[in-house]
Amino acid sequence: MTTPAAELVGVSQRFGSFTAVDSIDLQIPRGRLTTLLGPSGCGKTTTLRMLAGYSAPTSGRILIDGDDATRLPPEKRNLGMVFQSYALFPHMTVADNVAYGPKMRKVPAAERRRRAGEALELVGLAHLADRKPKQLSGGQQQRVALARAIAIRPRLLLLDEPLSNLDARLRVQMRAEIRRIQSETGLTVVLVTHDQDEALEMSDEMVLMRSGKIVQSGAPRDVFPAPADRFVAEFLGYENFLTLADGRQAAVRPEHLRVLPADTSAATSADGGIVLDAVVLDVAYRGVDLLVTLEATDPAGNAVRLLADHRADTATGPTPSAGDRVRLLAPEARLAHLSADSTAAPTAPTTAPTASTAPTEGIS
Amino acid sequence: MSAVMSRTARLRHPVAGTLAVAGYVVMIVPILFVVATAFTAGSTLRFPPDGLSLRWFGEAVAYTPFMEAVVSSLQLAVLATGLALLLGVPVTLAIHRGKIPGKGLLEGLFLSPLVVPELVVGLALYQQLMIGLRLDNFTTLLLGHTALLLPYAVRVTGASLALADPALEEAARGLGASPLRAFVTVTLPMLRPGLISAGLLGFVTSFNNVPLSLLLQTRDFRTLPVTMLDYVQQSYDPMVAAASTLVLAATVVVAIVAERTVGFAKIFGGINR
Structure with missing residues (x-):
């Protein structure tokens, strides 16, 4: 097997007494789309930010292409990050935003323009190259952010909740769009989301996180029918819990x-x-x-x-x-x-308007 | 009072609208009296003016102490504003983006010149720098004014930095920019409106300052407000009104230029929001 595109070895992140990420081991397979899935506060975004180099792990090692990158600053990692807020530079045109990465790499102007054009072509926005980010819709801004990240020919493409600011219909379109871009470019993608449908639909590999730990990982087809514990089951939409004889x-x-x-x-x-x-x-x-x-x-x-x-x-x-x-x-x-998971909180029924007696659920 | 704007404002918020109108009246009416008396043909500061003439404007411009003082004030205001921004911007960055302990204390320190009475600061500077270290009065004034303007530099640029998405700098770093290049190519352009407004506020504050300039004046370096104050104590003629009107006109021109090039909403947007 080839070296994973990235690997976390025993990585922890503590903020004071709070442990955001608790000694996780994770391999990001090359050329696939991996999602980090979990509720807010589970450590998925912190993990992505450590991978990108925006936050140094308290302990553990981060390998990119097999090389230790734990202390490498973000500008030396060559990873394309798409932020939840898109973080487009408001004072630059779309084309300049996309050409920013190549410019920082001292790519000559003509080549820069060509690459920016190519990346914008890939996301279908070549015709808006001269606009300012403010003149674009949320969905278009999102595509620009993607193009900007792709234009540096990154080793990994990192997406932090990329679809959460889009409306429902657009979100579903963009899932397919991101998958298309991933398969056309062959990029290794790591996507952070709290939306299980998004993770199921988009992932080659999904990694479920909770309280800073990985609780289950695998292909959606393997994880979905066989949640490991009650937490994963609830997160994937299992509403009914029974204690067997x-x-x-x-x-x-x-x-x-x-x-x-x-x-x-x-x-x-x-x-x-x-x-x-x-x-x-x-x-x-x-x-x-x-x-x-x-x-x-x-x-x-x-x-x-x-x-x-x-x-x-x-x-x-x-x-x-x-x-x-x-x-x-x-x-x-x-x-x-x-499997028994004593820490899982019991769920309240989602709809029970005519409830007469409080249900007692069987957690033994 | 019957302006469309004030009427709609009063319709929407009767109390706020009335207060706003009252505020404008209190601020603007006294200024109108000064402007009117500047155009008098007579030789006393009196309202209504005795006839119309530009004679006192001519005299004000020809009066050497005023003109020298204008040059001094401009030098001082430009240099002090520049120094305050040069010092204030890194402090703002440290406060808003840095990972340092005691940010509140740091910000408090740089805002403190707003609170400490200027006469006390002036006296302290006089004792320590002019008498103690034997610095000349321009250097002392420059240091005093710079300290006075630091709160504006820190607060106003801070306001525009607080509005900017911190992910912008992270995005720049991720795309391959060193911390310095990320600052120059992304942070600095974000700061532009804040820098312009802090600069304007600082310039006006320094140019108009009396307490510090009064305490630290000498015969060979005196700012315009101090010179005018001096003049009024000796003679009570309309030349001072004419000089004031000229300063006012210059300020209005600067304001219009600023509005045309950047726009007040943009310049002061950082403070209002």
Whole structure:
């Protein structure tokens, strides 16, 4: 295997008594897109800033292309960084912004212009080269920031929450756009985000962080169906947590919980899985589906609040309504078995307008 | 009072609008009296003026002590402003961008000339620098005025720095600029409006200063305000009003030029926001 594009070895960052990043080991595979994913304060941005050289680790080593770069100032690392605020130079034109990196590298003027043009071409903004950043929309500014970072032919392209300042529709477009740029240039990309959809859609490799530590990493296809613990499961949108008869914890997504008539025989679960008796507390209409809030008793005997997406077009049986007694099926293949994680905070149900009793969730 | 602006201001915020109008009246009306008396044909400072003439303007311009004092004041104001910016900008950078302990203390130190009575500063400088170290009075005045202007240099440039995204400098570094090049190519242009406004404020403050200049004057180096004060004590004729009006006119010209080239909103935007 080739050397990783970058590698963190036992890297920590402490601010006073607060540990932002706690002795992490991480390899950034070459030519792939790696996302650092986690809630705010998990240390993902601090990690990126240490990689970029804006903040020196308290301990540990940072290798870029196999060479120790721990003490290298940012201007000597040759990494292209796209900031959350874009940080475009407001007093320069778009072209001058993009040509700034090559200029600092003493590239001759003609070559500079050519490279800036090329980078702007790549992001589809060549026609706006003479504008000032203020005259551009947020999405265009973002593309300029990308072009500026790419124009230095960086060893790594680092993106700090690049899509968080864009509106929802544009954000989805830019995901594909960044992927396209990544595959066209073959660049190694590290992207920081708190948005699990973004990470799932864009990553070759996703790294989940929490409280300064890496909790799980791998390809989205491997991580998504098998969250390691309750924290990861919650972060990836698993809403329902059950304690099984043997005391193990399992999580299941709302779209995998099937709402069936109460008289369905338990034998329906021929393919394995769990059948629970439940009462419908609330039904919320959401267009493509109904969000059904239920109260059930899990196999360990605890009362649990559960959410199920009920799609009228694919589901069998009658449409549930509040007060109905129903049966729930959680197919075995859809159950994610979690390792014990005593520190995970219990989740409150997201919708429970008609709640009469507080659910007691089974964390043993 | 019936200006459109004040009317709309009063409509939106009746109290603030009225106060603003009252403020303008209090500030501007006395100035109008001075300007009016400068154009008198008579020989006493009196309102209304006895006839119209430009005679006192001619006399003011021809009066050597005034003209010498104008040159002295300009020299002093330009040099003191330049020195204050040269000292103040690095301090501002240290306060806003540096990783040093005791930033509040540092800022307090550089803002303190605003608080300490100028007469005390003047007396201290007189005792220590002129008597103690035997510095000449221009050097002493220059040091005194520089200290006086430091708060403006630190505060006003600081305001424009506080508005600039710190990621800009980081971006420049990441793109390959050394700390010095990042400062020259990115930070300094961000600071431009702050520098211009601190410069203007500093220049005007130094040019108008009386307490320090009064205490540190000598026969051969005297600023314009001190010379005018001196003159008024001896003779009470409209020449002083004419000189004041000329200073006022020059200030207005500078203000208009500043507005045309940079724009007041931009120059003072850093303070208002």
